[in-house]
Amino acid sequence: MNTAYFLINTVFDLYLMVVLLRVWLQWARADFYNPMSQMVVKLTNPLVVPMRRLIPSLGSLDLASVVLALLIAFAKLALLKTMNVMVADWLTLGLFALLTVLKKAGSMIFWILLIRAILSWVSQGRNPIEYVMHQLTEPFLAPIRRILPALGGLDLSVLVAFIGLQAINYLLGDLFGQLWWMI
Numbered sequence: 001m002n003t004a005y006f007l008i009n010t011v012f013d014l015y016l017m018v019v020l021l022r023v024w025l026q027w028a029r030a031d032f033y034n035p036m037s038q039m040v041v042k043l044t045n046p047l048v049v050p051m052r053r054l055i056p057s058l059g060s061l062d063l064a065s066v067v068l069a070l071l072i073a074f075a076k077l078a079l080l081k082t083m084n085v086m087v088a089d090w091l092t093l094g095l096f097a098l099l100t101v102l103k104k105a106g107s108m109i110f111w112i113l114l115i116r117a118i119l120s121w122v123s124q125g126r127n128p129i130e131y132v133m134h135q136l137t138e139p140f141l142a143p144i145r146r147i148l149p150a151l152g153g154l155d156l157s158v159l160v161a162f163i164g165l166q167a168i169n170y171l172l173g174d175l176f177g178q179l180w181w182m183i
Helices: 002-027 037-052 062-080 090-122 130-149 158-178 180-181
Strands: none
Touching: 002 037, 002 062, 002 090, 002 130, 037 062, 037 090, 037 130, 062 180, 090 130, 090 158, 090 180, 130 158
8 A cells, every 4th residue: 555655646646746837937937948948848748738738828828737736736636535545525535635736836846946056056057958047046035135235245035035934834834734744
């Protein structure tokens, strides 16, 4: 049972992160021809393209991808429910799916910021992955940089973003209790 739970959790969460990354790439207007963007598009197109026929975009927000993310989270939780790992009614699973998407989005923001920070130490700035990381994180970091004073080449905006993300994580943990830490 632990093996099945691990595999279901991992596979669904990884694909959920790819779908959320697609939403984020489109929202940030990242370079579509970048190899990382192309990988995300190719992995998600089989499910997103048919959904786009039914669900239109809302400005720069791809609602079809958002709905797909919610459906993936719901499918994961429904599968866990059928395995008797999770005991909840179907309406509550919908709320759990929304919380799962929210938590995975925050987790993904954290990891992208961390990867960007590490790449800034070791990369020369010509890496296409680093370019996309810059496009994704700059909408979060630019407002922080406007508030923080310049510290002679030391950029603390990522650290402030980490503290903000962690504060939001704890706030949602306070609001939703043990449920937030379980999903």
